[in-house]
Amino acid sequence: MRRLISLVVLSFCSLIAFDISYAASQTWRLTSDSYSDSLPRIIIDNQDQIWVEWLSNAQGNYDVCYQRYNAGWSSRDWLTTDDVDQISCDITCNKVTGSVWAAWDSAGKIQYAVYLSSWYGPYTAIDSIFTFPQYGPYGRISIMAGDSGTKFLSWTAVDTTGFYSVYIMRYDSGAWDQPECIRQGSGYGIISYTNYSSYGLSLNIYQQPATIFFMDSYSMGGFSWLSVDALGWIPDTGWVYLSIAGWNNYTQPYSLMPCPFDIGFSENGDLHVISAYADSNDAMSLIDNKFITSDFIADSIYTIKTQIHPQNAAITNLAKPSIAWSDSHSIFLNTFYDSMWSQPPVQISDTALHNCINPDIVAENDSTVWVCYQNDGEIYVTKTTIPLGVSGKPEIINKPEVFTVTTWPNPAKNKINIQCNGIDNKNTKAKIYNITGQLVKKIDIKDNQTVWNGADQNGNKVSAGIYILNVISGNESKIQKISIIR
Numbered sequence: 001m002r003r004l005i006s007l008v009v010l011s012f013c014s015l016i017a018f019d020i021s022y023a024a025s026q027t028w029r030l031t032s033d034s035y036s037d038s039l040p041r042i043i044i045d046n047q048d049q050i051w052v053e054w055l056s057n058a059q060g061n062y063d064v065c066y067q068r069y070n071a072g073w074s075s076r077d078w079l080t081t082d083d084v085d086q087i088s089c090d091i092t093c094n095k096v097t098g099s100v101w102a103a104w105d106s107a108g109k110i111q112y113a114v115y116l117s118s119w120y121g122p123y124t125a126i127d128s129i130f131t132f133p134q135y136g137p138y139g140r141i142s143i144m145a146g147d148s149g150t151k152f153l154s155w156t157a158v159d160t161t162g163f164y165s166v167y168i169m170r171y172d173s174g175a176w177d178q179p180e181c182i183r184q185g186s187g188y189g190i191i192s193y194t195n196y197s198s199y200g201l202s203l204n205i206y207q208q209p210a211t212i213f214f215m216d217s218y219s220m221g222g223f224s225w226l227s228v229d230a231l232g233w234i235p236d237t238g239w240v241y242l243s244i245a246g247w248n249n250y251t252q253p254y255s256l257m258p259c260p261f262d263i264g265f266s267e268n269g270d271l272h273v274i275s276a277y278a279d280s281n282d283a284m285s286l287i288d289n290k291f292i293t294s295d296f297i298a299d300s301i302y303t304i305k306t307q308i309h310p311q312n313a314a315i316t317n318l319a320k321p322s323i324a325w326s327d328s329h330s331i332f333l334n335t336f337y338d339s340m341w342s343q344p345p346v347q348i349s350d351t352a353l354h355n356c357i358n359p360d361i362v363a364e365n366d367s368t369v370w371v372c373y374q375n376d377g378e379i380y381v382t383k384t385t386i387p388l389g390v391s392g393k394p395e396i397i398n399k400p401e402v403f404t405v406t407t408w409p410n411p412a413k414n415k416i417n418i419q420c421n422g423i424d425n426k427n428t429k430a431k432i433y434n435i436t437g438q439l440v441k442k443i444d445i446k447d448n449q450t451v452w453n454g455a456d457q458n459g460n461k462v463s464a465g466i467y468i469l470n471v472i473s474g475n476e477s478k479i480q481k482i483s484i485i486r
Helices: 001-015
Strands: 018-023 024-028 039-043 049-055 064-067 086-093 100-107 112-119 129-133 144-145 151-159 163-172 180-183 201-206 210-220 224-234 240-248 258-266 272-276 286-290 297-306 312-315 322-327 328-336 356-363 366-376 378-385 396-398 402-407 416-421 426-434 441-442 449-452 465-473 475-486
Touching: 024 224, 039 366, 039 378, 049 366, 049 378, 064 086, 064 100, 100 144, 100 151, 112 151, 129 151, 129 163, 240 272, 240 475, 258 322, 272 312, 286 322, 297 312, 297 322, 297 328, 297 402, 297 416, 322 356, 322 366, 328 356, 356 396, 402 465, 402 475, 416 465, 441 449
Parallel strands: 039 356, 086 144, 258 312, 312 356
Antiparallel strands: 018 024, 024 378, 039 049, 049 064, 086 100, 100 112, 112 129, 144 151, 151 163, 163 180, 201 210, 210 224, 224 240, 240 402, 258 272, 272 286, 286 297, 297 396, 312 322, 322 328, 356 366, 366 378, 402 416, 416 449, 426 441, 426 465, 465 475
């Protein structure tokens, strides 16, 4: 009876979108039913309808629900109504067919599962595309469709070794490929262990190249390391490994731990990787690592805002990419144009709201964006113009000569290319270790690049598995995971 009453009250409340107008924006509160609503996601479809999807526990468990905007908000509808908590959700639009695809993951008592449903008016039947007989997913599920109709779906789950791994599936020619594990954890060793996990998982596509963004953590031989990483996928090349930021918990305070947020593309194909980590002055900052998409070579690193501790951020795919981010429980907006980020940040959330987190953003056109976010268990949506004008030139904290290491393909069957930028060629060394901390191979780096042929120091082919690449140049070092498949 209590559940029935809750549904009746919910049905009445879901018909209401609370309109709050501001000078240069318009804000709606989609929920006001005193339930815990969280993790909103927003897209725009081929008919310029706005879709907002989120998790709500109004029915006693966290379920996936959504609303649409077309000259007014639709009532709330549900994708799931079962007695199992959903963990995260995401939504995308196939620009070729106009269909809207929703993905979410759930954790039951005995298994972890990934689900899909697509909207052709209404949503199709729910497909369970992946199950694991273990509980313990971390990070958001992510789905993205490219302009060609190709879709990628990525998620994190506990693998059979008991550690977290990143999986990805590709949809092309009317069917989904089999799930591929592109970053895999491994079991405990005798003197050390390697642990892989993923937080802030994000996926994006620009034409054909795709990028997946995650956090990597491991400990080896008494050395503990956590890093923000990305994998860029290029046809006929494979996955290219991008290292964004690192944190050594033996030398840096926990408050400076890097946090991955989101990735987006500008119209010319440049990749913007948004994260938070400590700058050269040990101040926590919101950072944009910009890459050239054609080969994923580091271009520049920008400081968007410093002396903050941002909780979340999301970026649009747009000629002038815009970023919505949360700090001090408010939502702010910046736009990238003329090779710089607009300053100062513009606050778009009402100053009366004091707990705004988890923003997501989508562009309606070159001048208007929609931002959804949660505040005290309620979902808000703001439509606003992008900020233009710069008060003082934003600081570019690094140039292309910054020390970076790129590896591709990764994973690889036979050989892995290693490209280094900003190094001292006369004082640079590369070593490869196995997961127990044993040295496998020393490699010379000449003219900023080298190749590992998948063999040890004696010329023997190594077995399939995860290896650690350590490149040392002067007083700096870069560590990456590399995978060999046979």
